[in-house]
Amino acid sequence: KELGEDPATGKKILLRDGRFGPYVTDGDTNASLRRGDTVDGLSFERATELLAEKRAKSA
Numbered sequence: 001k002e003l004g005e006d007p008a009t010g011k012k013i014l015l016r017d018g019r020f021g022p023y024v025t026d027g028d029t030n031a032s033l034r035r036g037d038t039v040d041g042l043s044f045e046r047a048t049e050l051l052a053e054k055r056a057k058s059a
Contacts, residue, residue, distance in 0.1 A: 004044045006051060013047050015039065029054050 001015040003024070011026040022039050023032045024047045031054040033039070037046065 003042070003047050006048060008048070008052065008055075013044070013051065015042060015047070024050055026051055029058070 003013040003015055005011065006013050006026045009026050009028070011028070014025050014027075016023055016025060017039075018030075021032060023030050024042070025031070029051050031050040033042065033050070037050075
């Protein structure tokens, strides 16, 4: 499911279902949904937040 375009990278943010559960990706960075996040209730803002947190940890 496409959620929109990441303002930080300009890439499409996708919601995917992976081996270890649902996650969001921009093609380069993957971030798992956290406890309390639901596939149906995940907002675009929350998806960008998860990806930004993941990028900060990786840097």
